[in-house]
Amino acid sequence: MESNLNILEAKVLEAIALIQDLRQSNRRLANSNSEMAAQVTELTARLLGVESDNERLNTSVAEAEDQAETIQIYEKKRQAIENRVGGLLEKLEALG
Helix, strand or coil, X not given: XXXXXXXXXXXXXXXXHHHXXXXXXXXXXXXXXXXXXXXXXXXXXXXXXXHHHHHHHHHHHHHHHHHHHHHHXXXXXXHHHHHHHHHHHHXXXXXX
C-alpha cells in the first residue's frame, strides 16, 4: 500500500510540475503573441505609408513624363522655326 501511495505521490508531483511548466509556457506565448501583434500593427502602418509614398511618386513620374512630352513638342517646333529662319536668312544673303 505504501508503495502505491509513493507512486501516486510521485505522479501527482510530476503532473503539478508539468502543469506549472505549461502555464509558464502559455504566459510566454501570450506575451510573444502580444509582441507579434504590435509588430504587425507597426508594419501595417509602415506599409500604408510606403504605399502612399509610392502612389505620390507614381503621380510625380506621370506628371514628369507629361512635361517631357510637352518639352519635346516645343523643341520640335523650335527646331522647325530655326530651320525656317535659317532658310530665310540664306535667301536674304543670296539677294544681297
